Amino acid sequence: MTADSALILPVGVVGWGGRGGGIAREGYRALGGLLQPVACVEPNDDRYEQGCRDFPSRPRRHPSVTALLDAEPLGGVIIGSPNEFHLEHLRAFAGRRVPVLLEKPLDATFERICDVVRFAAAYPAPILVGHCMRFAPILRAAKTMLARGDIGQVCSVRFVQNCHYGNGIFHGWRRERACSGGQLIEKATHDFDIMLWFLETWPQTVAALAGRHAFGGDKPADLRCRDCADRATCPESIQN
Structure with a gap:
């Protein structure tokens, strides 16, 4: 794949072996190489190698976001x-003017989310949030219909999040509320974004009801599918 070198945008990636690298690699392919991941922060050796297997070059690796920004x-x-870690990594950009694409959600707690918003308001370069569901064809079609007035004035909306996939979510860092913020932040952030995008307005008041449900039945919380004797037959196993 070749691209006009004068048009290439060199980007750094925080989280090369996970979501960050996935976005960068898809961007590289979709833009014909114009978006070029040249350097990264990825503390896990195996994940760094995993990210490189699906990419034609090996981004230069740095030990921290500050080191990445200082060197590249x-x-x-x-x-x-x-x-x-989103707020922590974003704060490394203080005093700089490097544009940022921040994966949603903004962080894992309400307080840190508010700090991200305050940081972005004072930052002199763009900080964009990756609300990727806006690009789903069915939702773009719905947005077009609403904009044309095909169904008239919208008086009420209801979103239901039936997540029929993602058992693996509960076998990695996302299973811990302190790490992910919980599934309301992880998944419903899409629904709120789409709702605001569809309606092009902001709520005046907000109310919420919540319940907490444990995942895993009678198995210990630290047991992983790969170590469980029931992994071949359990309906919740990521192998099934």
Whole structure:
């Protein structure tokens, strides 16, 4: 794949072996190489190698976001680290003017989410949030219908999040509320974004009801599918 070198945007990636690298690699392919991941922060050796297997080059690896920004002349940075680190990684950009694509959600707690918003308001370069569901064809079609007035004035909306996939979510860092913020932040952030996008307005008041349900039955919380004797027959096993 070749691209006009004058048009190439060199980007850094925080979380090369996970979501950040996935966004960067898809961007590279979709833009014909114009978006070029040249450097990264990825503390896990295996995940770094895993990310490189699906890419034609090996981004230069740095031990921290600060080291990445100090060493590399970047046109932008993709932050795709685990949720609980988003604010910490974003703060490394203080005093700089590097555009940022921040994976949703903004962070894992309400207080840190508010700090991200405050940081972005004072930052002199763009900080964008990756609300990727806006690009789903069915939702773009619905947005077009609403904009044309095909169904008239919208008086009420209801979103139901039936997540029929993602058992693996409960076998990694996302299973811990302190790391992910919980599934309301992880998944419903899409629904709220789409709702605001569809309606092009903001709520005046907000009310919420919540319940907490445990996942895992009578198995110990630290048991992983790969170590469980029932992994071949359990309906919740990520192998099934």
